[in-house]
Amino acid sequence: MMNTMTKERPVDLATFYPSDLYEYSSALTDGELIVLKELREALETELRPLLSEYWEKAEFPFEAFKKVEKVRMMDNPLLFENRADKRKPSELYNVFRYFELAKLDASIATFYTVHGGLFYATLLEGGSEEQIERWAEKTASFQIQxxxxxxxxxxxxxxxxxxxxxxxxxxxxxxxxxxxxxxxxxxxxxxxxxxxxxxxxxxxxxxxxxxxxxxxxxxxxxxxxxxxxxxxxxxxxxxxxxxxxxRLQKVNSFRDVASILRITRADISHLATGLTTGAFEAALRYVKNRQQFGKNLGSFQLVQEKLSIMQANVTANLAFSVRLAQMQEQGNYREVNSSMAKMHNALRMRETVALAREVVGGNGITLETDVARFFADAEAIYSYEGTHEINALIVGRYLTGVGAFV
Ligand SMILES: Cc1cc2nc3c(=O)[nH]c(=O)nc-3n(C[C@H](O)[C@H](O)[C@H](O)COP(=O)(O)OP(=O)(O)OC[C@H]3O[C@@H](n4cnc5c(N)ncnc54)[C@H](O)[C@@H]3O)c2cc1C
Missing domain, CATH: 2.40.110.10 (Butyryl-CoA Dehydrogenase, subunit A, domain 2)
Known part of the structure; x- marks a missing residue:
C-alpha cells in the first residue's frame, strides 16, 4: 500500500539514481532535482551521441556544450530558493552536479570544473567585492569562460x-x-x-x-x-x-592558494565519484546483455563479485563526497578532509574502471562500450588536483605532525 505521507518528488529517486543505494540523493531539494533532471536530459541529448567521435579526434564539442549551458547549472533560480548564499548553490547539489557530468564523461566534467570550480572558486575566495561583482555573474551564466x-x-x-x-x-x-x-x-x-x-x-x-x-x-x-x-x-x-x-586582492601568499585548493580538491573527489558510477553503470548494462555459455555474464558468480565491489566503491565515494559537502556547508572542513576524500575516491575510481574494463572483456577496450573511455580518463583524474602521493602526504602530515614532502 502506498504511504500517503510520502511527498512526491520531481523524480523517482530509485529510478533516477539506481546506484545510490543508501539514498544520499534524498536530501536534494525539489528545485535541485528539477535542475539535475534537466541537466541529465541535455547531456544525454546534446553530448552523449558525440562522445566517442570527439574523444577519438581529441576535440572538445564546444557548440553542443553551449546547448547544455541553457540548463543554467550554476545560476538557475531553482537552486537558490530559501538559500542565503546567492552566488553558490548548495554543496550537496554540487556533489550531484559533478556526479551527473562525470557519469557521462570526465572531459565534460573537467571542462566544467576548470570554469565553474577552479576559476569561480578562485574569484569568490580571492577577489575583492568589486572584482566578484565584475566577473561572478558572467562566469555563473557562462558568458565568459x-x-x-x-x-x-x-x-x-x-x-x-x-x-x-x-x-x-x-x-x-x-x-x-x-x-x-x-x-x-x-x-x-x-x-x-x-x-x-x-x-x-x-x-x-x-x-x-x-x-x-x-x-x-x-x-x-x-x-x-x-x-x-x-x-x-x-x-x-x-x-x-x-x-x-x-590582481585578486585576497590572494597574498601560497597559504591563500592552499585554501582555494581545499575547495577544488573536494570538487575533484565528487568528480571521481561520478566517473566511478559511470564506469560501473556501463559495465552493469553490458553484463546484463552479453551472453556466454548460454547465460548472461551477469549471472556468473565471479562477475557478480566484481559488480558488488564496484557498487560498494560507488557508495563509499558518495559517502565521502556527501559528508564532505555537509562539512563544507557548515564551513568547518579542513585541508585533510578534502585531501583524504580526493585520495580515497580516486583510488576507488581507479579500481572500479579496471574491474569495469575486465567484465566487459575485449569490447572493454573499444570506445563503443564507454568503459574504455572511463578507464583511460581516470588516469588524469588520479593525477590532477594533487596526485595520490601528495594528498596522502597531506593526510600523513595531519596524522603525525611531520611534513614528509621532502
Ligand atoms: C589532464 C590534466 C589536466 C590538468 N589541468 C590543470 C589545470 O587546469 N591547471 C593547473 O594548474 N594544473 C593542471 N594540471 C596539472 C596537475 O595538477 C599536475 O599534473 C599535478 O599537480 C602533478 O604534477 P606533475 O604532473 O608535474 O607531476 P610530478 O610533480 O612531476 O610528479 C610525478 C610523480 O612523482 C610523485 N611525487 C612528486 N613529489 C613527491 C614526493 N614528495 N613524494 C612522493 N611522490 C612524489 C607524484 O605523486 C607523481 O606520482 C592538469 C594535469 C593533467 C594531467
Missing part, C-alpha cells in the same frame, strides 16, 4: 615552493613572465587566473589575465591517452601587462 593556471613545466607537485612565473610591479602595472603547463581550457578561455611570484616580496599572487592579452601564447598539448577531449594548454607569458585591478 575561465581557466586556472597554477602548474608549470618544471613545477607540478612542488609548485608551492617552486612556482617560478614572475610578477613585477611598475607603477600601477604588473608585468608577468613565465610558463604554465597542463592548463585545461586555456586555448578557449576569455579570462585566465594566473599565479605568479611577486619579485618584490617573494609571495605568490593571482592575476586575472585576458586569454587574448598581448604576450599570451597557448600551445595545445597533443598525443594524450587520457581526457583526450579536454584541451590542455602549455601557456607562455612574455611581458604580459595587467593593471592592479586584475
Amino acid at each position: 575561465g581557466c586556472f593556471a597554477l602548474t608549470e613545466p618544471e613545477h607540478g607537485s612542488d609548485i608551492a615552493g617552486g612556482l617560478a612565473t614572475s610578477a613585477r610591479k611598475e607603477g600601477d602595472t604588473w608585468i608577468i613572465n613565465g610558463e604554465k603547463r597542463w592548463i585545461g581550457g586555456a586555448g578557449s578561455a576569455d579570462e585566465m587566473t594566473v599565479f605568479a611570484r611577486d619579485e618584490a616580496d617573494g609571495n605568490v599572487k593571482a592575476f586575472v589575465i585576458p586569454g587574448k592579452a598581448e604576450g599570451v601564447h597557448v600551445q595545445k598539448i597533443e598525443g594524450k591517452i587520457s581526457l583526450r577531449m579536454t584541451q590542455n594548454g602549455h601557456i607562455t607569458f612574455t611581458d604580459v601587462k595587467v593593471g592592479e585591478d586584475r
Whole structure:
C-alpha cells in the first residue's frame, strides 16, 4: 500500500539514481532535482551521441556544450530558493552536479570544473567585492569562460615552493613572465587566473589575465591517452601587462592558494565519484546483455563479485563526497578532509574502471562500450588536483605532525 505521507518528488529517486543505494540523493531539494533532471536530459541529448567521435579526434564539442549551458547549472533560480548564499548553490547539489557530468564523461566534467570550480572558486575566495561583482555573474551564466593556471613545466607537485612565473610591479602595472603547463581550457578561455611570484616580496599572487592579452601564447598539448577531449594548454607569458585591478586582492601568499585548493580538491573527489558510477553503470548494462555459455555474464558468480565491489566503491565515494559537502556547508572542513576524500575516491575510481574494463572483456577496450573511455580518463583524474602521493602526504602530515614532502 502506498504511504500517503510520502511527498512526491520531481523524480523517482530509485529510478533516477539506481546506484545510490543508501539514498544520499534524498536530501536534494525539489528545485535541485528539477535542475539535475534537466541537466541529465541535455547531456544525454546534446553530448552523449558525440562522445566517442570527439574523444577519438581529441576535440572538445564546444557548440553542443553551449546547448547544455541553457540548463543554467550554476545560476538557475531553482537552486537558490530559501538559500542565503546567492552566488553558490548548495554543496550537496554540487556533489550531484559533478556526479551527473562525470557519469557521462570526465572531459565534460573537467571542462566544467576548470570554469565553474577552479576559476569561480578562485574569484569568490580571492577577489575583492568589486572584482566578484565584475566577473561572478558572467562566469555563473557562462558568458565568459575561465581557466586556472597554477602548474608549470618544471613545477607540478612542488609548485608551492617552486612556482617560478614572475610578477613585477611598475607603477600601477604588473608585468608577468613565465610558463604554465597542463592548463585545461586555456586555448578557449576569455579570462585566465594566473599565479605568479611577486619579485618584490617573494609571495605568490593571482592575476586575472585576458586569454587574448598581448604576450599570451597557448600551445595545445597533443598525443594524450587520457581526457583526450579536454584541451590542455602549455601557456607562455612574455611581458604580459595587467593593471592592479586584475590582481585578486585576497590572494597574498601560497597559504591563500592552499585554501582555494581545499575547495577544488573536494570538487575533484565528487568528480571521481561520478566517473566511478559511470564506469560501473556501463559495465552493469553490458553484463546484463552479453551472453556466454548460454547465460548472461551477469549471472556468473565471479562477475557478480566484481559488480558488488564496484557498487560498494560507488557508495563509499558518495559517502565521502556527501559528508564532505555537509562539512563544507557548515564551513568547518579542513585541508585533510578534502585531501583524504580526493585520495580515497580516486583510488576507488581507479579500481572500479579496471574491474569495469575486465567484465566487459575485449569490447572493454573499444570506445563503443564507454568503459574504455572511463578507464583511460581516470588516469588524469588520479593525477590532477594533487596526485595520490601528495594528498596522502597531506593526510600523513595531519596524522603525525611531520611534513614528509621532502
Ligand atoms: C589532464 C590534466 C589536466 C590538468 N589541468 C590543470 C589545470 O587546469 N591547471 C593547473 O594548474 N594544473 C593542471 N594540471 C596539472 C596537475 O595538477 C599536475 O599534473 C599535478 O599537480 C602533478 O604534477 P606533475 O604532473 O608535474 O607531476 P610530478 O610533480 O612531476 O610528479 C610525478 C610523480 O612523482 C610523485 N611525487 C612528486 N613529489 C613527491 C614526493 N614528495 N613524494 C612522493 N611522490 C612524489 C607524484 O605523486 C607523481 O606520482 C592538469 C594535469 C593533467 C594531467
